[in-house]
Structure formats: C-alpha cells, structure tokens
Amino acid sequence: MIILPAIDIKDGNCVRLVKGDYGTAHKVAESYMDTAKSFEQAGSQWIHMVDLDGAKDASTANKEIFLDVAKNTRLKVEVGGGIRNLDTVEMYLSGGVSRVIIGSAAVKNPQLVKDAVKEYGDRIAVGIDAKNGYVATEGWLETSDVYFTELAKRMSDEGVKYIIFTDISKDGTLSGVNAVQLDEINKACSANIIASGGVHTIDDIITCRKLGLYGTICGKSLYQGTLDLKQALYEAANE
Structure with a gap:
C-alpha cells in the first residue's frame, strides 16, 4: 500500500478543513514547498494535493503551486480540485503532474471521464466523496442522489484504475477511517481504492492495509503529530 501525504491549498496557503466546511479552514504550514520536501525527506514517493478554490469555483487558481512541486521535487504529484475539462487535465499532466483527479465532473459530466481515460489511461483518478x-459535488457543497458504490462501479466499468x-463526515476529524465503507467500495469495483478522511493514528494505516487498499491519504494527522510519516510508510510497506 502507498501513503500519500496531503497538502490542501486555499488562497495560496496550506490549510485543512473539518468535514469539508470552508468556514473551518485554518493554516497548517507556512510553505507548501518546505512541507512537500519534508514529505520527500521522510521517504514518501507520492503527494496528494487539492485545489480547494478550484473545487468550489471550477477554476485553476492555484495551479502554479502544484506544477512547482512537480517540477522541483522528486515526488509524484496527484492533483484534484477544479478539473472539469480535458484542457485542464492536459495542462497538469504535460506540466509534470503524475495523476489528476476528476471529482464533481464524474457525476455531472461522465463523458469527460470517458474521454480522459481514453486519452491518458491510468493517469486519471476519480474522486468519490460521500455524505x-x-x-457530494462542487467542493462538497452539493449532494447527489447517487450512492457511492454505484458511481464506483460505473467508473470502474469505464476503465478508471x-x-x-x-x-x-470523517474528513479532518481525526476520528478514524470508515472501514465499513472502504471495504464496501473496495469489493464493489475493480479499481484501486485510495482511502481519504479520518486517518488519526498508525492503527488507521494498518486497517487500510489489511483491507487490501491501494493507498491511504494522510493530512491533518501529520500536521497535528498524531501520525508519524516514516512509521506510516513502514507499516504500509509491511504487506
């Protein structure tokens, strides 16, 4: 299993939210580059980055930050937030980003996912965020009538890897991962599942590994010191 330490960007700053509420945004680091390099030094190969402004406004307001990390570290960068068309997908992938995440558009514009997968294969990921x-879509501000495993099956059938x-409800709460839903989605489709939200301690990493997940994203736990990245990387590799 791989570990993806996370940096969320809002107004150019590294922040964390609680349960996706933009009103709870608080700064967690002074420098996105210093933070990314600290992840690299700990031994991480991947970094998960989210454009919170983009997710809400369908923009690429913070694109230079993500491209900077891709260019000036050895980390493989996974980016989500505001990716609503192929031009944006192309911009990130040609700029050195390793994988882009299509979120809201997977529900509202499934053709985009089809076209992106056809063009870029396994460099495309789909983000499924559930309440x-x-x-939920549009930076978690809207909720659809689509059940999370239904969308997962649909995306997997379209070739999403x-x-x-x-x-x-778990994101930014340090309350532990939702093992029941993670197991459900992992069994519902053939795609590789990356867990996000609720990671608190090393026990959550072990839980995700035992579920047979492909990866786990860690954010607030790293910034608040309840999880050590080196230990997480070790446990994740201890298949």
Missing part, C-alpha cells in the same frame, strides 16, 4: 453514502474515496 451518508451519497456522492484509481478511485479516491472520502467519507466527508
């Missing part, structure tokens, strides 16, 4: 089991699943 009470139903997919990676799905990032977030239980919004």
Whole structure:
C-alpha cells in the first residue's frame, strides 16, 4: 500500500478543513514547498494535493503551486480540485503532474471521464466523496442522489484504475477511517481504492492495509503529530 501525504491549498496557503466546511479552514504550514520536501525527506514517493478554490469555483487558481512541486521535487504529484475539462487535465499532466483527479465532473459530466481515460489511461483518478453514502459535488457543497458504490462501479466499468474515496463526515476529524465503507467500495469495483478522511493514528494505516487498499491519504494527522510519516510508510510497506 502507498501513503500519500496531503497538502490542501486555499488562497495560496496550506490549510485543512473539518468535514469539508470552508468556514473551518485554518493554516497548517507556512510553505507548501518546505512541507512537500519534508514529505520527500521522510521517504514518501507520492503527494496528494487539492485545489480547494478550484473545487468550489471550477477554476485553476492555484495551479502554479502544484506544477512547482512537480517540477522541483522528486515526488509524484496527484492533483484534484477544479478539473472539469480535458484542457485542464492536459495542462497538469504535460506540466509534470503524475495523476489528476476528476471529482464533481464524474457525476455531472461522465463523458469527460470517458474521454480522459481514453486519452491518458491510468493517469486519471476519480474522486468519490460521500455524505451518508451519497456522492457530494462542487467542493462538497452539493449532494447527489447517487450512492457511492454505484458511481464506483460505473467508473470502474469505464476503465478508471484509481478511485479516491472520502467519507466527508470523517474528513479532518481525526476520528478514524470508515472501514465499513472502504471495504464496501473496495469489493464493489475493480479499481484501486485510495482511502481519504479520518486517518488519526498508525492503527488507521494498518486497517487500510489489511483491507487490501491501494493507498491511504494522510493530512491533518501529520500536521497535528498524531501520525508519524516514516512509521506510516513502514507499516504500509509491511504487506
């Protein structure tokens, strides 16, 4: 299993939210580059980055930050937030980003996912964010009537190789991962599942590994010191 330490960007700053509420945004680091390099030094190969402004406004307001990390570290950069068309996908992938995440558009514009997978294959991931089991969109500000495993099956059938699943009720809460839903989505489709939301301690990493997930994203736990990245990387590799 791989570990993806996370940096969320809002207004150019490294922040974390609680349960996706933009009103809870608080700065967690002074420098995105210093933070990314600290992840690299700990031994991480990947970094998960989210454009919170982009997710809400369908923009690429913070694109230079993500391209900077891709260019000036050895980390493989996974980016999500505001990716609503092929031009944006192309911009990131040609700029050195390793994988892009299509979120809201997977529900509202499934043709984009089809076209992106056809063009870029396994460099495309789909983000499935759920509230009470139903997919939320537009930076988690809207909730659809699509159940999370239904969308996962649909995306997997379209050839999507990676799905990032977030239980919004867990995100930024340090309350532990939703093992039940993670197991459900992992068994519902053939895509590689990346867990996001709720990671608190090393026990959550072990839980995700035992579920047979492809990856786990760690954010607030790293910034608040309840999880050590080196230990997480070790446990994740201890298959």
